[in-house]
Amino acid sequence: MSENTGPAPMSAAPDDLQAHIALLESKGLLIRIDREINKDTELHPLARWQFQGGLHEDERRAFLFTNVVDSKGKKYDIPVLVGGLAASPEIYAIGLGVPVETIGKVWVHAVADPIEPTVVETAACQEVVLTGDDLTKPDGGLAVLPVPISTPGFDAAPYLTATLCVTKDPENGVQNMGTYRGQLKANDRLGVRMASRLSGAGGYLHWEKYRKLGQKMPVAIVLGCAPAVLFTGPQKLQIDLDEMAVAGGLMGRSVKVVRCKTIDLMVPADAEIVIEGLIDTDRLEPEGPFGESHGYVALEDFNMSMHVTAITMKKKPVFVSIISQVTPSESSVIKKVAYEPMFLEHLKTTLGIRGIKRVVMHEPLTNLRKVIFLQFAKGAPQPEVWRGLQGAATLQAQCGKLVIAVSEDINPENADAIFWSLAYRSDFTHDVLVTPFRSSGHGPKSGRAPLESTLLIDATLKNDLPPLALPAEPYMVEAKKIWEELGLPRLSPQSPWHGYHLGEWTPLWTQYAEDAVHGDWRKSGELTYARREGGMKPETPAHQGTVHE
Numbered sequence: 445m446s447e448n449t450g451p452a453p454m455s456a457a458p459d460d461l462q463a464h465i466a467l468l469e470s471k472g473l474l475i476r477i478d479r480e481i482n483k484d485t486e487l488h489p490l491a492r493w494q495f496q497g498g499l500h501e502d503e504r505r506a507f508l509f510t511n512v513v514d515s516k517g518k519k520y521d522i523p524v525l526v527g528g529l530a531a532s533p534e535i536y537a538i539g540l541g542v543p544v545e546t547i548g549k550v551w552v553h554a555v556a557d558p559i560e561p562t563v564v565e566t567a568a569c570q571e572v573v574l575t576g577d578d579l580t581k582p583d584g585g586l587a588v589l590p591v592p593i594s595t596p597g598f599d600a601a602p603y604l605t606a607t608l609c610v611t612k613d614p615e616n617g618v619q620n621m622g623t624y625r626g627q628l629k630a631n632d633r634l635g636v637r638m639a640s641r642l643s644g645a646g647g648y649l650h651w652e653k654y655r656k657l658g659q660k661m662p663v664a665i666v667l668g669c670a671p672a673v674l675f676t677g678p679q680k681l682q683i684d685l686d687e688m689a690v691a692g693g694l695m696g697r698s699v700k701v702v703r704c705k706t707i708d709l710m711v712p713a714d715a716e717i718v719i720e721g722l723i724d725t726d727r728l729e730p731e732g733p734f735g736e737s738h739g740y741v742a743l744e745d746f747n748m749s750m751h752v753t754a755i756t757m758k759k760k761p762v763f764v765s766i767i768s769q770v771t772p773s774e775s776s777v778i779k780k781v782a783y784e785p786m787f788l789e790h791l792k793t794t795l796g797i798r799g800i801k802r803v804v805m806h807e808p809l810t811n812l813r814k815v816i817f818l819q820f821a822k823g824a825p826q827p828e829v830w831r832g833l834q835g836a837a838t839l840q841a842q843c844g845k846l847v848i849a850v851s852e853d854i855n856p857e858n859a860d861a862i863f864w865s866l867a868y869r870s871d872f873t874h875d876v877l878v879t880p881f882r883s884s885g886h887g888p889k890s891g892r893a894p895l896e897s898t899l900l901i902d903a904t905l906k907n908d909l910p911p912l913a914l915p916a917e918p919y920m921v922e923a924k925k926i927w928e929e930l931g932l933p934r935l936s937p938q939s940p941w942h943g944y945h946l947g948e949w950t951p952l953w954t955q956y957a958e959d960a961v962h963g964d965w966r967k968s969g970e971l972t973y974a975r976r977e978g979g980m981k982p983e984t985p986a987h988q989g990t991v992h993e
């Protein structure tokens with residue numbers, strides 16, 4: 445375990461999705477929508493406005509749709525939750541049962557100290573079991589579920605998005621859980637896409653093994669369970685680390701699991717809905733188009749064909765869907781809060797990089813994986829900055845096409861501050877490295893080169909600079925009080941919002957500034973008059989030490 449992490453944070457993670465919904469509602473983070481909503485045309489676009497409408501992250505809410513219909517006028521008695529897992533880091537933190545600031549620590553602990561699941565014989569997720577004719581009859585099987593269309597106008601069908609797809613390695617029996625999209629194809633058939641690229645889906649590696657054995661691959665798609673269990677789906681963990689045990693580590697207690705009814709896989713006993721089935725390994729079926737998280741529509745590709753063998757559920761389940769597509773989205777929040785701490789842990793503990801403070805993955809439009817910022821403490825040795833850049837670019841094949849190191853005073857969430865740092869703190873002859881042969885990673889198949897390159901930039905502060913030219917903090921704080929007293933428009937301060945020191949300064953100038961704010965500006969005039977000199981060009985520095993122009 446990392447020495448940096450301290451004791452495991454106490455978690456009050458809800459046991460199932462409905463307990464999580466109740467918590468969100470009690471905290472005013474859930475909006476119930478009882479008006480009729482068409483799942484094929486209205487549901488996702490409505491929730492999408494939270495991300496495209498200029499709302500601040502904190503203003504995003506979970507939406508629970510209780511009156512869902514489809515374009516044929518069919519009514520569903522299963523409510524739909526969207527944004528309920530990760531519309532904002534706050535909503536995610538409630539699912540984990542810890543404050544937002546502790547999310548990273550909880551992840552690091554869970555991976556270091558997983559807790560094995562406990563097998564139970566009877567389970568809420570199997571109160572209702574649909575098999576045989578119940579799966580194939582008109583309006584039976586998957587048609588029972590209110591599956592929304594994520595990108596109306598582009599998607600070929602309703603899609604399962606908030607999935608936890610459980611598969612098992614046929615050689616060592618270790619289960620994997622991944623969040624993979626599932627396209628409705630028939631009442632008893634789904635198209636499933638498990639990425640086959642480098643660093644792609646763990647489920648795909650299992651599929652390759654079943655294919656070699658000439659067997660179909662059993663798969664269980666869990667829809668809705670304790671959020672902490674579901675959060676392991678999008679997380680990229682080491683192959684053969686059982687994610688159910690990591691989920692136990694996240695929750696601080698063992699997850700109850702039950703054996704599926706028609707296949708030999710274990711699923712969370714408190715899940716809302718489980719779709720059991722077998723994936724063909726001898727044939728693939730066209731799947732898509734579907735709006736993807738890299739921000740483009742994924743076109744039709746040959747992907748996996750899953751035959752449903754059973755659908756099991758609670759008597760009164762809730763169906764959960766994730767907003768994905770262009771970032772920011774629920775899909776990027778769910779990844780960002782969990783990926784960043786794992787990258788930081790890798791740099792800090794595995795590589796022992798000195799001076800590394802924060803890892804921030806760029807979210808709007810780029811979808812986290814391409815652009816990564818590293819924040820370093822002032823004075824971090826340059827070779828360490830470069831080890832950090834290389835480490836962040838190589839941890840995952842699909843992450844870190846552009847990695848930029850900045851100093852601690854630069855807020856990586858502010859693109860303007862990044863440009864500011866590039867503009868004044870890096871010399872592109874010495875501070876930039878381009879390396880070839882990066883896999884192109886997650887993105888549209890067409891219109892891009894199959895191989896890309898990596899761009900690393902050291903934009904940290906390498907020498908002392910004069911202070912940032914804004915009024916010092918106490919003056920800005922006092923002025924803000926007056927601003928508010930005057931009832932002027934609400935401020936949302938952007939960092940940097942006050943001046944601060946960057947190393948180059950003298951006590952004499954502190955004296956000048958102090959005198960000036962006390963109205964004694966004549967004092968500095970007296971001092972400088974005594975220091976007048978001849979034989980110099982204007983703009984000759986009037987102090988000892990280095991001056992950078």
Ligand SMILES: Cc1cc2nc3c(=O)[nH]c(=O)nc-3n(C[C@H](O)[C@H](O)[C@H](O)COP(=O)(O)O)c2cc1C
Pocket residue numbers: 605606620621622623624625626637638639640644645646647677678679680681766768775776778779
């Ligand atoms: C909403 C959402 C949808 C996703 N869809 C897919 C998908 O269809 N196929 C895929 O391979 N990965 C998908 N991912 C990314 C994977 O979940 C992620 O790479 C994860 O690490 C996979 O788990 P694994 O490493 O255990 O396979 C999705 C992630 C999210 C949050």
